[in-house]
Amino acid sequence: MAYEMILLERRGGVALITLNRPKVLNALSHQTMTEMAAATAEIDADDTIGCVVLTGNDKAFAAGADIKEMIELGFVDAYFGDHLALWDRVAACRKPMIAAVAGYALGGGCELAMMCDFILAADNARFGQPEVAIGTMPGMGGSQRLARFVGKSKAMEMCLTGRQMDAAEAERAGLVSRVLPLAELLPEALRTAEKIASLSRPAVMLIKEAVDRAFDTPLDVGIRFERRVFHATFATEDRKEGMTAFVEKRPPVFCHR
Numbered sequence: 001m002a003y004e005m006i007l008l009e010r011r012g013g014v015a016l017i018t019l020n021r022p023k024v025l026n027a028l029s030h031q032t033m034t035e036m037a038a039a040t041a042e043i044d045a046d047d048t049i050g051c052v053v054l055t056g057n058d059k060a061f062a063a064g065a066d067i068k069e070m071i072e073l074g075f076v077d078a079y080f081g082d083h084l085a086l087w088d089r090v091a092a093c094r095k096p097m098i099a100a101v102a103g104y105a106l107g108g109g110c111e112l113a114m115m116c117d118f119i120l121a122a123d124n125a126r127f128g129q130p131e132v133a134i135g136t137m138p139g140m141g142g143s144q145r146l147a148r149f150v151g152k153s154k155a156m157e158m159c160l161t162g163r164q165m166d167a168a169e170a171e172r173a174g175l176v177s178r179v180l181p182l183a184e185l186l187p188e189a190l191r192t193a194e195k196i197a198s199l200s201r202p203a204v205m206l207i208k209e210a211v212d213r214a215f216d217t218p219l220d221v222g223i224r225f226e227r228r229v230f231h232a233t234f235a236t237e238d239r240k241e242g243m244t245a246f247v248e249k250r251p252p253v254f255c256h257r
């Protein structure tokens with residue numbers, strides 16, 4: 001598929017997706033959503049890709065869903081078309097996805113960053129769910145994911161008031177894993193993604209599944225799931241190679257099988 005709203009580049013084992021509507025601060029249009037869903041499917045089907053970096057530009061990761069596109073939308077059309085549901089396909093990407101956020105990550109932009117597995121932020125990043133200020137509410141998972149990232153009190157305050165968090169607060173609150181100088185954001189995100197892509201693909205994908213279980217299952221079920229997928233790694237060639245390389249004091253050579 002040819003993409004217009006995003007750029008998709010392959011850099012070795014890493015796919016770099018850049019949101020590409022700079023004139024409107026990467027507002028997320030219907031077409032952006034469609035292209036992101038297609039790119040996610042393409043990446044999941046591509047055996048050469050081990051990790052994804054999703055980014056915007058220095059001023060905006062994304063300033064939300066495209067407000068101009070939504071002005072005329074009515075309830076019945078939103079309901080029948082299950083408006084915004086295609087984003088679930090992005091959130092369901094099976095390869096690890098890192099959000100590299102500089103500038104505004106507001107509304108759908110913050111929600112898209114939270115669909116990724118972790119967020120690296122530039123020191124100028126700003127996060128918020130300002131939908132209440134335009135008479136609506138988060139619609140791409142924000143009320144659920146923000147509460148899981150930062151807890152009820154901060155999520156309620158952010159969603160009810162639209163207040164933005166700067167990068168330092170976002171790191172303190174656990175929304176982002178690390179804050180970096182703006183110039184270092186993309187290089188460090190790509191280095192991190194390359195590291196993940198170089199590791200055993202089955203192990204990486206199973207770990208992603210296991211950590212995600214922590215958010216939707218009781219602890220005992222999650223722990224049993226983890227133990228079973230841990231057992232499953234003993235069926236891979238990479239597990240044998242990783243342990244053998246450790247004992248032989250050499251770097252492992254993973255074949256991703």
Ligand code: CO8
Nearest residue numbers: 023024025027063064065066067068106107108130138139
């Ligand atoms: N949608 C459409 N266009 C946008 C958006 C957006 N979300 N954000 C910015 N733009 C456009 C502006 O209209 C402007 O276009 P133009 O040059 O043609 O006038 C251009 O981007 C530049 O923006 P500004 O001039 O406003 O730039 P500033 O630096 O002055 O301000 C801000 C930056 C503070 C980020 C400001 O643009 C802003 O407040 N944007 C809107 C933020 C927002 O409210 N986001 C939430 C949107 S709703 C959402 O995401 C929830 C989805 C769930 C809804 C479910 C419905 C069914």
